[in-house]
Structure formats: structure tokens, C-alpha cells
Amino acid sequence: MNQFTFESKQKNILIGFMVLGLLCLGLNFAFFDDSLHTRFWSNFLHNSVFFTGIAFISLFTLTAFTTAYSGWHTVLKRVWEAYALFLIPGLVLIGILIVGLWGHFHHLYHWADAEEVAKDTIMDGKSGFLNKSWYTFGTLIIVGGWIFFATKIRALSLKEDEEGTSDYKLHKKIRIWSAVFLPIAGFSSAAIIWQWVMSVDAHWYSTMFAWYATCSWFVAAIALTILTLVYLKSKGYFPNVTDEHMHDLGKYMFAFSIAWTYLWFSQYMLIWYANNGEETIYFRTRLDHYSVLFYGNLILNFVLPFLILMRNDTKRKYGTLIFTSILVLFGHWWDFFQMIKPGVLHTAQEALSHGADAHGAEGGHAVEFMMGFTIPGFLEIGIFLGFLAGFLFFVLNRLEKASLEPKNDPYLAESIHHHV
Amino acid sequence: MKDQNKEVLYGLYDDEQDLLKAVKQANEDHLEIMDVFTPFPVHGLDPLLGLEESRLHIAGFIYGAIGTLTAFLFMTWVFTRDWPIIFGGKPYWSVPAFVPITFEVTVLFASVGMVVTFYTICGLAPGVVNPTLDDRITDDKFCIAFNTNDAGEDKVDKLKSFFSATGASEVNTKTI
Numbered sequence: 262m263n264q265f266t267f268e269s270k271q272k273n274i275l276i277g278f279m280v281l282g283l284l285c286l287g288l289n290f291a292f293f294d295d296s297l298h299t300r301f302w303s304n305f306l307h308n309s310v311f312f313t314g315i316a317f318i319s320l321f322t323l324t325a326f327t328t329a330y331s332g333w334h335t336v337l338k339r340v341w342e343a344y345a346l347f348l349i350p351g352l353v354l355i356g357i358l359i360v361g362l363w364g365h366f367h368h369l370y371h372w373a374d375a376e377e378v379a380k381d382t383i384m385d386g387k388s389g390f391l392n393k394s395w396y397t398f399g400t401l402i403i404v405g406g407w408i409f410f411a412t413k414i415r416a417l418s419l420k421e422d423e424e425g426t427s428d429y430k431l432h433k434k435i436r437i438w439s440a441v442f443l444p445i446a447g448f449s450s451a452a453i454i455w456q457w458v459m460s461v462d463a464h465w466y467s468t469m470f471a472w473y474a475t476c477s478w479f480v481a482a483i484a485l486t487i488l489t490l491v492y493l494k495s496k497g498y499f500p501n502v503t504d505e506h507m508h509d510l511g512k513y514m515f516a517f518s519i520a521w522t523y524l525w526f527s528q529y530m531l532i533w534y535a536n537n538g539e540e541t542i543y544f545r546t547r548l549d550h551y552s553v554l555f556y557g558n559l560i561l562n563f564v565l566p567f568l569i570l571m572r573n574d575t576k577r578k579y580g581t582l583i584f585t586s587i588l589v590l591f592g593h594w595w596d597f598f599q600m601i602k603p604g605v606l607h608t609a610q611e612a613l614s615h616g617a618d619a620h621g622a623e624g625g626h627a628v629e630f631m632m633g634f635t636i637p638g639f640l641e642i643g644i645f646l647g648f649l650a651g652f653l654f655f656v657l658n659r660l661e662k663a664s665l666e667p668k669n670d671p672y673l674a675e676s677i678h679h680h681v
Numbered sequence: 682m683k684d685q686n687k688e689v690l691y692g693l694y695d696d697e698q699d700l701l702k703a704v705k706q707a708n709e710d711h712l713e714i715m716d717v718f719t720p721f722p723v724h725g726l727d728p729l730l731g732l733e734e735s736r737l738h739i740a741g742f743i744y745g746a747i748g749t750l751t752a753f754l755f756m757t758w759v760f761t762r763d764w765p766i767i768f769g770g771k772p773y774w775s776v777p778a779f780v781p782i783t784f785e786v787t788v789l790f791a792s793v794g795m796v797v798t799f800y801t802i803c804g805l806a807p808g809v810v811n812p813t814l815d816d817r818i819t820d821d822k823f824c825i826a827f828n829t830n831d832a833g834e835d836k837v838d839k840l841k842s843f844f845s846a847t848g849a850s851e852v853n854t855k856t857i
Contacts, residue, residue, distance in 0.1 A: 530777045530781075534769065571742070
């Protein structure tokens with residue numbers, strides 16, 4: 262079966278979960294929130310960034326593999342092409358945040374408050390980059406650029422299906438576009454992660470942050486790819502995606518879980534060693550008030566995948582592979598939760614107390630347990646499932662638009678005979 | 682190997698695909714292959730020869746775990762019991778500072794341990810002479826070898842006809 266059909270049953274289930282997600286968002290907004298709707302907006306930011314990032318990193322992986330003359334992934338490249346197209350709804354999601362930023366609907370970013378910035382030397386110094394215009398312009402230009410490459414590469418790939426020739430002219434074009442995308446993706450993703458995520462702690466900065474967050478996206482994207490492929494295989498699609506491909510995806514998940522840990526630890530250790538007040542407060546807050554998030558993050562994303570996937574056969578058996586994929590997909594969602602929530606809550610509490618403690622980052626904030634910030638609550642899980650269903654709905658819809666195997670891709674035969 | 686010299690009948694192939702086909706044929710004919718020599722790892726050969734998966738990685742894990750414990754416990758002992766020094770105002774027992782060294786020692790123990798184990802199992806050491814059937818099996822020839830110590834005339838003829846049927850470019854005997 263080379264042509265995917267998006268059955269109405271699958272559509273109904275996914276729509277059901279999307280409704281659940283919307284319901285959770287609505288309940289969150291209406292009943293379980295403070296007057297600034299901090300929990301609602303931070304959940305929205307968290308999930309939008311997470312899934313847009315998965316779309317981006319899929320495009321990045323695809324282009325990196327193409328540039329590296331990789332052949333093994335060709336049978337499954339349509340999945341990543343479809344993932345990459347989620348950048349379009351992703352831009353809409355971030356667009357809602359931008360509207361909220363200009364309309365003062367949310368209070369996610371401390372730097373968006375002009376009065377606060379005027380009083381604060383550190384934020385004033387950063388205001389050349391951390392301001393509403395840059396946030397808007399950067400998002401539009403950068404995500405717009407990614408969308409351009411995603412649709413361009415997808416269009417060329419589909420055209421190759423129709424009119425692929427033996428001189429592989431179209432494939433060479435894909436390779437050129439891919440190579441052009443890589444450096445752009447590298448720099449632009451870092452800049453946009455600083456804007457979207459790192460700037461929720463406006464006083465804090467880390468040069469490791471972009472790597473670390475991108476790596477988080479990567480592991481999540483690989484985990485989601487494994488889950489999608491296992492599901493589609495169980496429906497009889499992708500007969501040429503064998504245990505060998507799954508093994509390679511499993512190795513990527515294993516290796517990049519370790520790479521993520523390496524980056525996480527490098528960031529942590531440098532800050533721990535230097536012990537500069539404005540840097541250390543970031544981890545001090547997390548260790549003191551968010552220890553479940555902090556240590557849970559390491560267990561979910563390092564200890565468990567490291568120990569489970571270390572053996573050869575756990576990467577080839579679907580049971581362990583599915584289990585670990587769910588674990589690290591949730592784990593990296595948890596990681597982004599942990600990056601965003603403490604900073605947002607701090608900003609909101611400052612705003613609600615009208616700047617009683619004007620010195621921002623240096624003062625700690627309320628220590629009591631707060632559902633949806635200290636740990637993800639049921640609403641957060643519901644919203645996550647809603648976003649996930651939306652992502653999958655879009656992806657399956659795109660998969661239906663083209664044949665699942667790129668039949669004129671020069672590397673198809675190599676990919677079918679892939680053996681590790 | 683030391684007790685008795687082996688008489689070996691071996692055939693050389695020019696291509697790994699021919700070799701794979703020949704090994705399959707030998708399995709079908711129930712010929713007992715002594716060994717197969719190739720200049721590089723050939724995909725799909727191990728299951729045909731019925732070789733078990735290597736257990737070297739288990740040894741590697743154990744060496745790595747020993748390395749982790751050695752490094753971590755040694756540093757803990759040094760900095761809390763033997764010679765406590767304060768660095769940069771940090772506590773004596775500063776776990777984050779131990780992590781890079783623990784990691785390095787884990788890798789060192791695992792890699793050196795696995796190399797030594799591998800050499801020991803393969804009987805490789807300085808000064809050891811391992812007889813080779815033909816020098817070209819380290820270059821561009823693929824070799825199937827049969828032990829013909831107790832084989833009768835008809836058995837040897839059967840092996841020779843097997844070699845010619847499967848396209849061996851050369852068939853020789855050697856005592857090693």
C-alpha cells in the first residue's frame with residue numbers, strides 16, 4: 262500500500278482529542294487561572310513552541326541527511342516532509358501569541374512591559390533584541406523562511422515522483438536547497454529560541470540554551486517518528502520500513518538522549534562553577550521550588566532511555582521502542598515545561614504584586630505548590646493531547662496527499678535494502 | 682590447534698556475493714565449513730555461519746560500570762577524607778565537578794577493557810604467529826576453508842566439485 266487513506270474513524274478520534282484539548286484550554290482559561298491568565302498562555306506557548314519545533318527539526322534532519330548523501334531514511338522521508346509542513350499551522354499558533362503580545366492579553370514576557378524595562382538596567386540593555394517588534398519580525402521572517410524551504414523541498418520531492426529522470430536533476434535541486442537551508446536553520450533557530458523560550462527569564466541567558474532546546478526537539482521528533490511509523494506499519498503501510506530502519510531510529514533516539522544530557526549538563530555545570538548571581542538563580546529556583554520538574558527531567562530524558570536503549574535488541578523490539586518513545590516524547594515536553602513555567606510564573610507574580618520587588622531575578626518567588634506550574638496537571642496533559650492530535654491530524658492529512666514511497670528517489674533502492 | 686596440524690582445503694572467491702551464495706550452498710549440502718576469511722565484514726555472513734552475537738558489549742558494560750565506580754568513589758574519598766580542599770567556595774563533595782572525570786574514566790575503562798578482552802579471546806598478542814592460508818585474503822579474496830584431516834578421497838572430491846560448482850577462482854590445500 263503506497264497510498265495512505267486517512268480513514269474517517271481516525272479523523273474522528275483525532276478530532277475528539279482536539280476537542281478535549283480545546284475543552285481543557287477553555288476550562289483552564291475560565292476556571293483555573295489567575296487574573297492575567299498566566300497558566301492558559303504559558304500552556305499555549307509551551308505546546309506551540311514544542312510542536313513547531315518538532316516540525317522545524319524534522320525539516321532540519323531531512324535536509325542534513327540529504328546533504329550528507331544519506332540513503333537509509335528515503336523510505337520514511339515522506340513522514341518528515343509531512344512533519345515539516347506543520348510549520349504553517351505553527352506560525353499561526355505563534356501568531357496568536359504575537360497578537361497577545363501587542364494587545365497585552367498575556368504577561369508571559371517580562372521585557373514586554375515598558376515600565377518595567379525602563380526601571381531595569383539589565384532588561385534595558387537587552388531591549389535592542391528583546392522587544393515586541395523584533396519578536397514579531399523575527400518570528401515572521403524566520404518561520405516564514407522555514408516554511409519556504411519546507412514547501413520548496415516538498416514540492417520538488419513530489420515533482421520527482423511524477424517526472425523523475427535518470428539524471429536526477431530534481432534530486433540535485435533538492436540537495437542544493439537542503440544545503441542552503443542548513444546554515445540558515447542553524448543560526449535562525451538559535452535566535453528564535455532565545456526570543457520564544459529563553460526570554461521568559463528576561464534577566465537570564467545561556468549560550469548553551471539554543472543547542473540544548475534544539476536537541477530536545479530532535480529527540481522528541483525522532484520519538485514521534487517511531488510512534489507514527491509503528492502505527493502506520495500496523496495498518497499495513499510502509500512495508501519497506503523494516504526492523505533495520507527502526508533500529509537506526511532507535512539509535513538516534515539513544516544517541517541524542519545522551520547528546521541532550523551532555524548539553525544540559527554543560528549548561529548546568531558552567532553556571533554552577535561560575536556561580537554568577539544572575540545566572541545561578543535560574544537553577545537555584547528550579548532546585549528549590551521545582552525539584553520534581555528538575556530531577557524528573559533527568560530521569561525521563563537521560564536515565565531511563567539510556568538504560569533501556571543501551572542493549573542492541575531493545576532498539577529492534579517494538580515493545581521497548583514504543584515504550585521508550587512515549588517516555589521521551591513526554592519527557593521532552595516536560596523539559597520545555599520546565600524551561601518555560603518557572604520564568605512565566607515569576608513574571609506574573611511580579612506583575613500581580615505591582616513590582617513590590619523591583620529587582621526581578623534576584624528575588625525568589627512564591628514557594629507554595631501551584632498546579633500547572635510546579636508539575637503538569639490534568640489540564641496540561643489534556644492540552645498536550647489536543648495539540649498532539651492536531652499535529653497528527655495535519656500530518657496524516659499531508660501524508661494522504663502523496664505516495665508514501667518517493668518512487669523516483671535515487672536512494673530508494675539503497676533504503677529498501679538497508680541493513681545495519 | 683597445537684596438538685595436531687590441520688590439513689585445510691580452501692577455495693578463493695573474487696566477490697562477496699559469490700561467497701555468500703557458496704556458503705548458502707554449503708549449508709544446503711551439509712558441508713561442515715571450518716572457517717570463512719574475508720578482507721572486510723560481509724553483511725549477512727554471520728547468520729549464515731550460525732555465529733552467535735558477540736558478548737563483548739556485556740564485558741564492555743561491566744568495565745564501564747567499574748570505571749564509573751572507581752572514578753567516583755576515588756574522588757569522593759580524596760575530597761572528603763584524604764585531602765579535602767575548598768575550590769571556589771564549593772562544598773568538598775561537589776558532584777557536578779566529578780561528572781566529567783567520571784565520564785572519561787568510564788570510557789577509558791570500557792574501551793581499554795574491551796580491547797584487551799577482544800585480543801585475549803582472539804589469541805592476539807605481540808609475538809603470536811597466526812598461520813594464514815593465503816595472503817590475499819587480507820586484500821581482495823574471499824575464502825572458504827574445510828578441514829580435511831580425516832576426510833576420505835570421495836569427501837575431498839565432493840568438496841572440490843562444490844568449489845568448482847560455486848565459482849571459486851582457485852582451490853588449494855595447505856597444512857597449518
